[in-house]
Amino acid sequence: MTTQGSVWPATATLPEYDGIHADKHADVVVVGGGLIGLTTALYLQQEGADVVLLEAGRVGARTSGNTTGKVTSQHSAIYADLLDRHGASKAGRYATANQAAVDEVAALADRLGIDCELVRTPAFVYSTRADSPLRREADVAAALGLPARFVDPGELGLPVKAAEVVRFDDQVQLHPARYLAGLAAAFTQAGGRIFENSRVNELNTDHDIQAVTARGPLVRANHAVVATLLPIGLTGGYFARTRPSRSCGIAVRLPVEAPSGMAISVDSPVRSTRPWPGGGRTGLIVVGSDEEADAETTYQGLVDWVGSTWDFEVVPEYRWSAHDYSTPDLLPFVGKAPGTPLLVATGMDKWGLTNGTVAAGILRDLVLDRENPAAGVYDAGRIGDVQAVAKLVKDNLHVGKEFAAGHLGRLKGGADHLEVGQGGLLTRDDGSTVGAYRDHDGELHTVDPVCTHLGCPLRWNQADTTWDCNCHGSRFGYTGEVLDGPTTKPLTSPR
Ligand SMILES: Cc1cc2nc3c(=O)[nH]c(=O)nc-3n(C[C@H](O)[C@H](O)[C@H](O)COP(=O)(O)OP(=O)(O)OC[C@H]3O[C@@H](n4cnc5c(N)ncnc54)[C@H](O)[C@@H]3O)c2cc1C
Ligand code: FES
Structure with missing residues (x-):
C-alpha cells in the first residue's frame, strides 16, 4: 500500500504553533517557514534581532520538507556551465559558498543537537553516455576548489550502465523534516515567534513594512524577508524571471542492500537516489522529473526505473511531489527586490538546502548591513541574460495558451x-x-x-x-x- 505524501513529514514530529490573533511589532518579519525562512530567522534572532515568522500552513511542510535531503555542493553538472556563462570569479564564489553551506548545515545540526539522520557520504553524478560533459565538469569543479574527481564507474554502486562518473567527497544527507523541526525549535528557544496557518496576502511598504495576514492581524517591522519559494503576488516580477519545475519522489525497499552513496544522472529523465535510513538497509529514495509528463506518469516512470534496475515488482511505501524554481542564468535571486525594500530568495533550482543556507547568510548580512562574499553572485536585482529571460517569458506564455x-x-x-x-x-x-x-x-x-x-x-x-x-x-x-x-x-x- 502506497501512502500519498512525503516520507519526511510522516516520519518526523514537526512542532505546532498557534495562528496570529493580534497585530505584532518586530525588527524583522520573515514570511515563509521553509529552509530559507527558518535559517534566516534563526540567524537573525541569534544576532539579537526580534523576529516574527509567519507561515501559511505548517513550518517545513512544503518544498523544503519534501526534498531528497541531499546537502551537497554537487548540483548535478553545473560548474562548467557556470564558468562559461559567468567566469571563474563568480563560478568560484558559488562553489565556495555552497561547499561552506554543506559544512554549515552539519555544524548547525551538531551545535543545536538536531537528530536528523545526518551522514557524511559521497555524492555522485553520472551518465550512461560515454560522450557526456562530465569529464570537463570534474576538471572545472576541482579547479574551483571542490572535492570532485572523475572516477571509475564501478565506484557508483548503482546497477546501471554508467559510462562516466564524477564523485564529490564528504557531502551530507539528512532527514529534511527533522532538520527543519530542529531549526524551528532553536529559533523559538532563542526568543523568536512563529505563527502558523497565517498566510500573508499583502506586504505594504508605504511607511514601515506591514505584513498583512489573511486572518486579519498584521506584523509591523523594519525589515521583511519574503521566503515563500517564489515571492508572493507580483513582487519584483520574479514570477516572469523564473520557471517552476515539478519533481516526484518515492520511498521504496529494495530486495538487496541499497547503494550507500547519493547519486544523480545527467541523462533524461533525471534519476536522483539516496539511501532511506527509515526503510532499513534496503531503503532507497528516488526522485525524478519529467517535464513532459503529468504526475501519475512521472510516479510510474520512477517505479518502472526501480523495477527494471533491481529487477523486482515495486510497490513504493510513499510517493509525493513538490516543485521549485530555476532561473535562466543558473544563479538564484537573493537580496533586495528591485523597487521595494523587501528582501527575497528564489530560484534555487532544486538545490535549496545548500543554496538556501547561503541565501540565509546573505539575507542576515543585508539586514545587519554587513558584507557577504556571495551577495554579488546571487544579486536579486540583476537583469541577467536578457535573451534567456525573454525566452522564458515566451515559454511561460506558451504554457498558458496550451492550457x-x-x-x-x-x-x-x-x-x-x-x-x-x-x-x-x-x-x-x-x-x-x-x-x-x-x-x-x-x-x-x-x-x-x-x-x-x-x-x-x-x-x-x-x-x-x-x-x-x-x-x-x-x-x-x-x-x-x-x-x-x-x-x-x-x-x-x-x-
Ligand atoms: C522534489 C524536490 C527534491 C529536492 N531535493 C533537494 C535536495 O536533495 N537538495 C537540495 O539542496 N535541494 C533540493 N530541492 C530544492 C529545495 O527543496 C528548495 O530549493 C528549497 O526547499 C526552497 O526552500 P524555501 O524555503 O524557499 O521554500 P519552501 O520550503 O517551499 O518554504 C516556503 C514556505 O513559505 C510558505 N508560504 C508560501 N506563501 C506564503 C504566504 N503568502 N504567507 C506565508 N507563508 C507562505 C510555504 O507554506 C512554505 O512553508 C528539491 C526540490 C524538490 C522539488
Ligand atoms: S501562478 Fe501565475 S498565473 Fe498561475
Missing part, C-alpha cells in the same frame, strides 16, 4: 459521471468550464479553474488531487485553498 486550449484534464460527460476520487474539467451546457472533484464521501467540489495569480487556466493533477498552474507554479487543493504561491487568494466558486 487555455483545454488539452489537459478535460472529462467527457457531466458531473454525474464523475466517480469517487475522480476530478477534472467539465464543460457545462452553456459551454463554460468548471473544475470538479468527487471526494471519497461522494461529495462534489467545484471551482472556477482559473488561477488567482494572473489568470492562467488550471490543470487537474489526479495523482495529488490538486489544481496546478503551470504558468508560475501556484497550486490549489480540490476545495480551492492555496497550497503553493505566488498566489495568495483561493479559487472562486463557479458562477
Whole structure:
C-alpha cells in the first residue's frame, strides 16, 4: 500500500504553533517557514534581532520538507556551465559558498543537537553516455576548489550502465523534516515567534513594512524577508524571471542492500537516489522529473526505473511531489527586490538546502548591513541574460495558451459521471468550464479553474488531487485553498 505524501513529514514530529490573533511589532518579519525562512530567522534572532515568522500552513511542510535531503555542493553538472556563462570569479564564489553551506548545515545540526539522520557520504553524478560533459565538469569543479574527481564507474554502486562518473567527497544527507523541526525549535528557544496557518496576502511598504495576514492581524517591522519559494503576488516580477519545475519522489525497499552513496544522472529523465535510513538497509529514495509528463506518469516512470534496475515488482511505501524554481542564468535571486525594500530568495533550482543556507547568510548580512562574499553572485536585482529571460517569458506564455486550449484534464460527460476520487474539467451546457472533484464521501467540489495569480487556466493533477498552474507554479487543493504561491487568494466558486 502506497501512502500519498512525503516520507519526511510522516516520519518526523514537526512542532505546532498557534495562528496570529493580534497585530505584532518586530525588527524583522520573515514570511515563509521553509529552509530559507527558518535559517534566516534563526540567524537573525541569534544576532539579537526580534523576529516574527509567519507561515501559511505548517513550518517545513512544503518544498523544503519534501526534498531528497541531499546537502551537497554537487548540483548535478553545473560548474562548467557556470564558468562559461559567468567566469571563474563568480563560478568560484558559488562553489565556495555552497561547499561552506554543506559544512554549515552539519555544524548547525551538531551545535543545536538536531537528530536528523545526518551522514557524511559521497555524492555522485553520472551518465550512461560515454560522450557526456562530465569529464570537463570534474576538471572545472576541482579547479574551483571542490572535492570532485572523475572516477571509475564501478565506484557508483548503482546497477546501471554508467559510462562516466564524477564523485564529490564528504557531502551530507539528512532527514529534511527533522532538520527543519530542529531549526524551528532553536529559533523559538532563542526568543523568536512563529505563527502558523497565517498566510500573508499583502506586504505594504508605504511607511514601515506591514505584513498583512489573511486572518486579519498584521506584523509591523523594519525589515521583511519574503521566503515563500517564489515571492508572493507580483513582487519584483520574479514570477516572469523564473520557471517552476515539478519533481516526484518515492520511498521504496529494495530486495538487496541499497547503494550507500547519493547519486544523480545527467541523462533524461533525471534519476536522483539516496539511501532511506527509515526503510532499513534496503531503503532507497528516488526522485525524478519529467517535464513532459503529468504526475501519475512521472510516479510510474520512477517505479518502472526501480523495477527494471533491481529487477523486482515495486510497490513504493510513499510517493509525493513538490516543485521549485530555476532561473535562466543558473544563479538564484537573493537580496533586495528591485523597487521595494523587501528582501527575497528564489530560484534555487532544486538545490535549496545548500543554496538556501547561503541565501540565509546573505539575507542576515543585508539586514545587519554587513558584507557577504556571495551577495554579488546571487544579486536579486540583476537583469541577467536578457535573451534567456525573454525566452522564458515566451515559454511561460506558451504554457498558458496550451492550457487555455483545454488539452489537459478535460472529462467527457457531466458531473454525474464523475466517480469517487475522480476530478477534472467539465464543460457545462452553456459551454463554460468548471473544475470538479468527487471526494471519497461522494461529495462534489467545484471551482472556477482559473488561477488567482494572473489568470492562467488550471490543470487537474489526479495523482495529488490538486489544481496546478503551470504558468508560475501556484497550486490549489480540490476545495480551492492555496497550497503553493505566488498566489495568495483561493479559487472562486463557479458562477
Ligand atoms: C522534489 C524536490 C527534491 C529536492 N531535493 C533537494 C535536495 O536533495 N537538495 C537540495 O539542496 N535541494 C533540493 N530541492 C530544492 C529545495 O527543496 C528548495 O530549493 C528549497 O526547499 C526552497 O526552500 P524555501 O524555503 O524557499 O521554500 P519552501 O520550503 O517551499 O518554504 C516556503 C514556505 O513559505 C510558505 N508560504 C508560501 N506563501 C506564503 C504566504 N503568502 N504567507 C506565508 N507563508 C507562505 C510555504 O507554506 C512554505 O512553508 C528539491 C526540490 C524538490 C522539488
Ligand atoms: S501562478 Fe501565475 S498565473 Fe498561475
